[in-house]
Amino acid sequence: MATTEELKKDVEELRLLLEQAHRPKVKDLLAIDIRKLETEIIHKLEQQKAENVEVDGYKESPSTKIAVSQARYTVDVKEYAWDQSDKFMKIYATIEGVESVSEGNITCDFTNRSFKLSVKDVKNKDYQVYVSNLFEDIEPKDSYYKVKTNTVLIMLKKKQTGKTWAYVTEKENQSKAKETKKPKYDESKDPSDSLMDLMKQMYEDGDDEMKRTIQKAWVESREKQGHGI
Known part of the structure; x- marks a missing residue:
């Protein structure tokens, strides 16, 4: 029978695999296995605590609390709505419950031709929106985001004010050219x-x-x- 320490190592390795996984089904399976092992660890610690045995170098007392973090996986948001004005290209990313997340759990990094939005711990899931090869250059320092109900609005400041973008990305432009x-x-x-x-x-x-x-x-x-x- 596996010891508590061995089970913890199994959980750590599964977490590494979860971070590298991309397909939602695989992520779900890994998350389920992690929760099973965490539950087994809890049962073992509770049993050891009841027997008042030494755990990880110290003795558990009846008042000791056991905290096990829940496994989270990252959802890649591939679809979004968009609009534009003379100054901004506006990206609307739908993330249900995002308005309840603390400000420290949301970041958005901008470059001249890309942006990456990261939202952590939304109903035990992490979300990210990564768009590269934008159709035109933007001003990273003047770009920002706004959190709305179930939506994050990313405001991309156009480098060339007044210019209308035909698409959000250069890839869409190339795909359209192939269709023609x-x-x-x-x-x-x-x-x-x-x-x-x-x-x-x-x-x-x-x-x-x-x-x-x-x-x-x-x-x-x-x-x-x-x-x-």
Whole structure:
């Protein structure tokens, strides 16, 4: 049977794994295991206290209190609403209950092209909103946040006042550009020529997986032609 000290070491290692985990399901499973071990530690300490035995180098007295912190995991907030004025790009991050958190548990770091909001211990969860590669430069020293009911409003001070941002991030701009370049089938051409042009455009604009798929299709097509199929 594991000792109290061994169980504590198990909890510490699980906490390290929890900090490195990204998927919500994995985080939930790790948090459950941590709580189980913490409960087992409590039971062992209570049993030892009742027997008045030495625990961690000292004797427990009946009045000794046992405090075990609850495991928390970080929620990455990926979706947010946004608006803008001449001076600010405004980001609205929804975090239920954030208004009840103490001011010391909320921080927001700004750079010229990014921001990271961290909110700790909201109903036993930590939250963060990290956005990099902003569409335009901002003024970090003039940017700030406001806490509202179930929402944190991040005010990004535009470096160039009066300029309208088309998107929040440069990535959104690139994604939109790719959409406008989607291959089109030219019905006015010969069907074979039009299909070949379509395949070429898909190959040029596609990712590695798309290119491998098209290459495979071309090879199989040539093999069939070679066999007179």
